[in-house]
Every structure is written in structure tokens, then in C-alpha cells.
Amino acid sequence: MDSVAVIDFETTGMSPEQGARATEIAVVLLRGGEVVDRFQSLMNTGAWVPPFIEELTGISNEMLDDAPPAERVMREVAEFVGGVPMVAHNASFDRRFWEAELARAGRAGGNPFACTLLLARRVYPEAPNHKLGTLARHLALPVTGRAHRAMADAEMAAGLWLGIRRALAQRYRLPDPDHSTLCALQSVPRAGLAAWIGRHCGG
DNA sequence: TGCCAGGCCCTCTTTAGGGCCTT
Numbered sequence: 001m002d003s004v005a006v007i008d009f010e011t012t013g014m015s016p017e018q019g020a021r022a023t024e025i026a027v028v029l030l031r032g033g034e035v036v037d038r039f040q041s042l043m044n045t046g047a048w049v050p051p052f053i054e055e056l057t058g059i060s061n062e063m064l065d066d067a068p069p070a071e072r073v074m075r076e077v078a079e080f081v082g083g084v085p086m087v088a089h090n091a092s093f094d095r096r097f098w099e100a101e102l103a104r105a106g107r108a109g110g111n112p113f114a115c116t117l118l119l120a121r122r123v124y125p126e127a128p129n130h131k132l133g134t135l136a137r138h139l140a141l142p143v144t145g146r147a148h149r150a151m152a153d154a155e156m157a158a159g160l161w162l163g164i165r166r167a168l169a170q171r172y173r174l175p176d177p178d179h180s181t182l183c184a185l186q187s188v189p190r191a192g193l194a195a196w197i198g199r200h201c202g203g
Numbered sequence: 204t205g206c207c208a209g210g211c212c213c214t215c216t217t218t219a220g221g222g223c224c225t226t
Contacts, residue, residue, distance in 0.1 A: 011226050015208040020226075053226060092210055093225040117224060118211070131224070148226080190212085 002178055003031045004114070005080075006087045006161060008154040009097045010057045012047050016100035021047035022070065023059050025077055025101075026150035028158040029084070033165075035158060039080045040151040042067035043101075057148045074105035081111065085179040089132045089157045091115035114179055116160045118186035122193050123167045132156055139163045172197045 006028040013020030022043055029037040044067040054060050088094035091113040099109045120130050127138045133147050141159040145152030168174040174197055181201065188196040
């Protein structure tokens with residue numbers, strides 16, 4: 001199994017294009033189905049954290065006053081991740097912040113992202129919904145810490161990623177699919193999932 | 204005061220609208 005970097009951002013809002021900035025980042029490095037390394041840091045961008053976000057994440061403006069500057073954190077995490085393909089829950093969100101914060105730090109991104117939300121909608125259609133916390137309970141994943149903190153959410157997403165791979169192996173005889181295969185699979189129409197796997201993966 | 208994103212996905216669809224996800 002190739003290495004993947006499972007990432008989660010906490011931020012001040014929904015969109016970097018609208019001025020939102022990252023407040024915390026966590027990355028869990030998976031290799032061979034195991035967590036082999038972790039990176040986590042608060043990051044100070046100078047942006048103000050709205051009260052609603054403080055309550056949601058537990059990350060306060062005071063905490064960020066003492067956090068290292070975002071540019072330094074992003075350079076460090078870019079070194080940590082390197083060229084490893086990435087995974088996130090609702091990856092379109094984390095990818096936008098990954099690219100935006102790296103660009104501010106003078107670093108290039110471009111890592112491919114797989115999305116556990118899109119995959120879970122296909123692999124776990126029976127789940128009550130496809131929020132990260134709900135899926136973690138659905139799969140009986142271990143509680144990894146306070147929800148809406150970056151490392152706890154990255155650990156949950158990593159567990160979900162491994163659960164999706166196990167489910168694909170069990171249901172579709174698709175053992176150890178690589179990152180690029182799952183990136184393709186996450187865009188396959190739900191109803192055609194089994195047929196697509198049969199055509200493209202010999203399952 | 205009120206508003207603010209982007210992408211996927213379903214359906215009472217496709218010349219569109221709205222719910223789901225992420226903070």
C-alpha cells in the first residue's frame with residue numbers, strides 16, 4: 001500500500017477566496033495501513049476567529065496569538081508531506097486551503113487529493129448521513145479526541161480511508177487499490193460502481 | 204441589517220433548484 005497523507009484544516013470560515021484563513025492543520029501519514037507519522041500545529045495568520053468558530057473548534061484568538069506564523073507552519077508541513085498524495089473528508093474544502101496557504105508561504109502544492117466524502121457516499125450508502133463524525137460512529141472507529149480539532153478529525157478521516165479500502169476489498173474483491181484508482185472511483189456514478197470496478201480493476 | 208463558497212448529487216431535471224458536506 002502506497003503512502004497517503006490524510007489532512008484536515010480548521011479555518012476561520014468556508015472559503016479562502018472570501019478571506020477565510022487556516023487556524024490549525026493536522027496531517028496523518030499512512031503507510032501499509034498503519035499510521036507512521038503525524039504533523040499538527042496551530043497557525044497564526046493574523047486573521048480574526050469569529051465567536052461561532054471559536055465555539056465550534058475550541059480554537060480562540062488568544063490561542064492563535066501564541067501560535068507560530070502560518071508561513072513557517074506551511075513550509076514545515078510541505079516538507080513533511082512532500083509529494084505524497086493526499087486524502088481529506090470533503091477534499092474540495094481542504095484542497096482550497098492547502099493551495100491558498102501554501103501559495104502565501106511561497107510553496108507550490110499540486111498534490112492529488114482523494115475525497116473520503118465522495119467515496120463514503122458510494123461505499124456506505126446506508127449510513128445515516130456522510131458527515132465525518134457520523135461515519136466514524138457508523139464504522140465504530142475509535143474516538144481520537146475533540147471533534148473539530150484538526151488532529152482528531154485527520155485521525156478519523158484516516159480511519160475512514162482505511163475502512164473504505166477494507167469495504168472495497170470485501171464487497172468488490174478490490175484489494176489494495178492505489179490512490180489514483182480511488183480518485184477515479186470517487187467520480188463514478190453510484191449506481192455503476194460495481195460495473196466500473198469490474199471493468200477497470202478486474203473485480 | 205443582511206449577505207457572503209464550491210462541488211457533488213438527486214429529482215417533481217437537463218432552458219433548475221435545493222440538500223449535503225467542509226469551517
